Amino acid sequence: MQRMNTTDLIKGGAIWGFIVLELVFFSVAGSFWSLSESAFMDFDNMLLLLKQSAPIGIIAVGMTIIMINGNIDLSVGATFALSAVVMLDSMNWPIMAGLGDWAIPVAWLLALLTGAVLGFINGIIVWKTGVDAFIVTLGSMLGFRGLVFMYNGENPTFHLNWTMVDIAEWDALGVETPALVLIAVVVVAWLIMTRTVHGRNAYAIGNNREAAVNAGLRVGPHMLINFVIIGTLAALSAVAFYSASGSVNPNDGMLFELWAITAVVLGGTKLTGGSGSIIGTFGGVIAIQLLRKGLGHIGADTETVNLVIGSILIAVLFLDRQLNRKGQEELKV
C-alpha cells in the first residue's frame, strides 16, 4: 500500500542484506568447519531450505496480516496441530474409506475448515467482547491444545496414504509442494495487503483505530476476516506438512506462534500494528531458516542455534530502533 521511498527501501531491504550476509558467512565458514562435502550455497540445499521454511512461513504470513491489523494470535500452533489431527483422523473414518483417493481433498477441506472455524472463534470473541487479542488467543491457545489432547490422548494420530505423500512430495523444477504453497501464499497475501480495500483498511485500523472508526470503517469485520485468514493458513500449513509425514503428535506445533512472531518482527513488522510487509516476513522466515541450517552446517547444536537466533532478534530490533530514532530527530527540526 505505501509506495516505497528511499528510506523505506533501505529499511525494507535490511532483511535481504542480512540474508546475503548469512549466505556469505556460512559459505566461507563452511569451507573451514563443515563436516559435509557439499557447498552451503548448493542449489538443492536452497530448495530444501525453502521447503523447510514452509510450515512456519505460511503461518508467519498470516501473523503479519494479524499484526498489521493491530492484533496478535498466539493460538496458531494449537490450530496447526488440531487441523492436522482432523485431517489425518478423518481419513480413518469408515465413510471416507468408500471415497478412495477422493478422501484426500475431503480431508484437506476438513482441515482447512477446522482452521477457519478456530480463527472465526478467536475473531468473533475479540470483536464482540473487546478483550485484547493477546489475552483471547492466549486462552484459545490453551483451549485448542486441550482439544488436541481430548481427541486422542497422548497418542499420535496417523494415517498413511501413498497418493497423498506423492502429491505432497511432487515438485515443479525441483520446488516441492510445501515450498510452492508457501510462495503462493506469500504472493496472494501480498496482493491482498497492498492492492485490496481489505488490506488498506487493515493497515489503517492497525495504525489508528479511532481515526479508522471516524472514517466509517467497519473495524470488527475486518479483524474477524483476518483471524479467519490466519486460522486457515495455520491449517494450510498443517496440510502441507502432514500430507507427507502422515503422523501428528499432540505436542506438535508448540512454540510455532513464537517462531512466527520472530520471523514477522525480523521482517520489519511492528508489534504495535499499522506497518509491516508480507515480503519482509518472507525474508524473516528465510533468514531464520538459513541461520538454523547454516549453524548446523558448521557443526553447532540446536541449543546454540536458539541462543544465536534470540540474540540476533534483539540486536536487529535494537538497530531498527536506533535507525528510526535518528530518522525522527531529523524530521522534527
Place this chain on the structure above:
Amino acid sequence: MNTDRKPALRLENIVKTFPGVRALDDVSFEVFPGEVHALMGENGAGKSTLMKVLGGIHQPDEGRIFVEEAEAVMTTPLHAKARGVMFIHQELSLAEELSVAENVYLGELPRKSLGRVDWATLYANTDEILKRLKVGFTARTRVGDLSIANQQMVEIARALTVDAKVVIFDEPTASLTDAEKVVLFEVIAGLQAEGVGIVYISHRMEEIFKITDRISVLRDGEYRGTLVTSETNEDEITQMMIGRSLDLSRRTARGEVGKTALRVEGLSCGSLFQDISFDVRQGEVVGFYGLVGAGRTEIAETLFGLRTPSAGKIFLKDEELRIHSPIEAIRHGISLVPESRKEQGLVLGMNCRDNITLPQVSDLVAGPFVSDGAEVAIFDQYRDRLEIKTPSWRSAVGNLSGGNQQKIVIGKWLAMRPEVLIVDEPTRGIDVGSKSEIHNLLRDLAARGFAVIVISSEMPEVLHVSDRIVAMYQGRVMRIFDAEEVTEDSLIQAISGIENGKVA
C-alpha cells in the same frame, strides 16, 4: 521589569544545523528576572529546536547560553535543571496513577534510612509549593483525578521544586478554558513577582498582549528581532513572523443562504447536554461557542453517531434520521473533523493520498484491486482545491505541518460530498498564517453551499467565521446570536450562564 539587573537568561548567537537544514541561525536575546518574554514564530520557525537547545537535548553548533551571566554548557536535561532552567511542556508527562506529591518529586523522593520514602516530608514540601500556586487540591490527590488545567499546575509545581531562574512555558493554554487561563496567568504573575524569568511560547495574540513584556520573533530559524509589547501591535508581529500582513478583519459578507440542511430538536444525551435545538442552512457557518465542558464536542459526536442521544430528533433536509454509528452518519452526509487531528482524524503512518481516500476506498476499485489512478485523481483534485502543500501524495501525512494536516482531514470529507460538515476546533495547534487560510476555506465552503458547523474555544475565531453563533453553557443552549447583532460582551455573558443580566 528592571533592566538594570543582570539577565536571568541570555542567548548569544545560537546556531544549530541539522543535515540539510539551518534550524537556528544566529539567535540572540535575553530574559530579565521578573520579565515575561514571548517567543513567537510559525510552526517550523525553530521554537522547538531552541527549546531543545535550552533543555540540554540538543547542543548548539555555535553560540553560548548564560544563566545569570554564568555560561551554561548543558549536554543533558539534568544540566538544565541544575542551572534552574525549567520547562512546562505542552504535552503533560505525568504518572496518572500516582499522587500529586509523587509526581512533583518524581525521581527525587525524599528518603529515610534503608531507602524508605520520607512521606511526611514529601507531602509537607509539596503542600508548601501548592500553597504558593493557590490551587484547590492537595499533595495526596491522585493526578488522574485532576482536570487538565490542574495537571498543568502539577507540572508547574515540579518546576518550583528547584530554585528556578527561568521557566519556559510551551503553549500552556492550548487546552485550557478561559477561566482556567485566568488562574494560570495569576500563577505566572506570581512567579514574575518572585523574580523568575519567564519564556512564554504561544500563538495566541490576545494572551501575548495580556501578559508579556517583550516579544522575540523567529522566522525560518532566523532571529527577526525583539519588540516591546506595549509599543507594538498584532500587524507588526504578524509581519515579522510571516513576512506579510494578514487580513484579520471581520468575515466576508454572508453568501446566499439556502434551505435548512440540518435541524435538531430537543436533543439530549444524559448529563452531557439537554434539550438542544438549532438548525443549519445550506451556505452558512454556525459557530458553537462555550467553555470546555459545555457539551459542544459531545453534540458533534452525537450527530456523527459516536454517542446515542437519550432524547430528541435529528432531521436532515426534513427527513428524520436515526444515527447509531459514524458509518450511518457518513452515509447520510454528515462529516466530522474531530478535535484532535492526530489521534482521531488522521492515520499518521499512511500517506497523504490514502488518508484522503480512506472513507471511500471501497468505491475506488477496479476488479479486485484498489484503482491507483482513481485515488491519485481524487488526491490531485483536493490538493489543488485546498492548496495542500506536500512534496507528493506519497509523503507520510505525519510529516506535514498542522495546517496542511487539517486540510487533509477536511479534504477527506469534502471528497465524500457531505451535506453537513462539522469542524471541531478547526485551528487548534495551527500557526497564524495557516489559521487564516483555514478560516477562508471554511467561509469558502459555505459560499459553495455546504452547511458548516464550527466548534471553537477561541472567540475571535468564532466571530470571524460564523454567520450565527450558538452560545452554550453547561450542556444547554443559552442563546443563538446573529453575527450582525453579537457583541463580545453579550457572548461572554451567555457562555457564563448570565441571561439578561441574571445568572441562569
